[in-house]
Amino acid sequence: MNTPLKIARLDINQVDFNHHLDGLLAWEGVSDKAVNERVEEIISAVRARGDAAVVEYTARFDGLEVASMADLTLDRARLEQALDRITAEQRQALEVAAERVRLYHEHQRQDSWRYTEADGTVLGQQVTPLDRVGLYVPGGKASYPSSVLMNAIPAKVAGVPEVVMVVPTPRGEINELVLAAACLAGVDRVFTVGGAQAVAALAYGTDSIPGVDKIVGPGNIYVATAKRAVFGKVGIDMIAGPSEILVICDGQTDPDWIAMDLFSQAEHDEDAQSILLSPDADFLDAVEASLNKLLGSLERSDMVRISLESRGALIKVDSLEQACELSNRIAPEHLELSVADPDAMLLQIRHAGAIFMGRFTPEALGDYCAGPNHVLPTSGTARFSSPLGVYDFQKRSSVIFCSPEGASELAKTASVLARGESLTAHARSAEYRIK
Structure with missing residues (x-):
């Protein structure tokens, strides 16, 4: 028999509630001194030696035998080959997702504008795309074609002429779905490099890898540290923390559904956060029972358990209105309003990366194919930050005549x-x- 899950049970009225909540929400994504020093060393080497340093680090860190950048470069034909290699079902799913992401982001495109005052003075704004964007994609077995779509398609909708993708292939592991997604998303060039050396190459340019104006896409602590280090030379999307989901439920949704929605973020990594708010104590009991019942059916059950026991919580609130207040304090990356009338609650929500409305809108749909971007602010930064979008790949210049x-x-x-x-x-x- 599996050991019962030890997920935090909190009540907003308990004396030490704020202390417990602050502890759950605390997250320091700051790199330690050793990581910073290593990243700085790699960036300096790439700036000084270009392709040679990139090849050297790729051979060392990814376990590859490479002689030159030619061995780390994929042409358009290789991307098209990947599209042909995946199954018909996978291709259809990618095509549907890509089209939905494209249609949604076309609504975000901004146009230039101007107006003329009575004396002939003209004021306006000229909107232009970035010249070149770099997309970092995690590689190997744990790779994400959905990230390719979510990062590359908005750039192309914005009119960016060239999107350069870097994706590591540790021990030669190439994910055909990732390359197929790059083909559908309109990625122009692909280099099979990763880590801080890939970020440095995109920021400063080498003989083979062109320098870009902005770097987007997720990565490990070395990638995040490198992005922070090169910011200023280039733009970056954000420094993302662990994935998060906050569910507000009135107690009328199937508890198995809610349990699986909480699992959907906890299976990302041990530091991911899943929180449920409800005014119905019996429903919280039912969800806890569902969590224990369903946990063993997950491929990543060990990771999910660690995530839920270290950063998860089932929280009793007095009302749905109070749940909204608490949600605004947390400012979650993903917020599910699993209630009878989500529109009535929406006006009370001020801070959230993406809001999923109703019982039939799980966060997982947003990760893949709903249309809105899944690159979202984490760790409370939804208080002042927004999802990745077309506007992140456009510049605005003031026009004065x-x-x-x-x-x-x-x-x-x-x-x-x-x-x-x-x-x-x-x-x-x-x-x-x-x-």
Whole structure:
């Protein structure tokens, strides 16, 4: 018989509730000194020796025998070959997901705009895509074709001319689904390199790997540390923490469904977080029973157990309104409103990466094929951050044109403000335009 799951049971009215909740939510994704030093060493080597350093580190870390970057480069024909190699069922699933992701993100595309004032002054904004984007994809057996779709398609919808993908192939393990997804998503170039050396190559460029304007995509602690280190030279999407799900339920959803929804995040890794809020104590009991009943059926049951016992919780609240208040405090990556009237609750939600409405909308659909992006803010950053989207691959430039009359009037105001700041050249530059 399996050992019963020891998941935290909390009540919002208990005296030490805030202390327990703060402990559950605490997450430090900061790299230690050794990781930082190693990453800095790798970045310096790639900047200094380019392709040679990338080849050297790839051979060492991925266990490959490679002579040059030619051995680590895949052309478009190889991606098309992967698309042909996968099963018909897999191809159809990828095509459906890709099309849904594309259609959703086309609604996000921003256009340039301008308006003309009465004196002929023209103000506006010019929206242009980034020139080149780098996409990091985890490699080997634990690889994610869905991440390729979610990162590459918005870039292409934004009009980015070139998307460069890096994906490690440890011990030569190539995931055909990942390459097939790259083919469907319009990825232009693929290099089978990973780790901090791949991030450094994308940031600074080598003879073979072109430098990019922004790096997106998930990775391990070395990848995350390298992204943080090169930020400023290039843009990055975010430094993501462990995956999270928060479910608010009125007690009327099948407890097996809710248990599996909680499992869906806990199976990502040991640090993932799954929390259920409900005003129905009997329902929390039922879900706990379902968790114990279903845990043994999972391939990653050991990982799920660690995740739920270290960072999971079943929390009793007084009302659904109170659950919304608590959700806003947590600001989860994924929020399920498994209630009879999710629209009524939606207006109370201020902070969440993605919101899944109703009993028939599990978070898992959002991971793969619903359409919205699955790259979402974690660790409470939904308070100020948003899902990855087309807007992350576009730049906005202000456009200003002054007619002679408009310049004369604006210059008078600018002059006063500039002299108030003791910036004489600013003032005189404006004053030259006064009629």
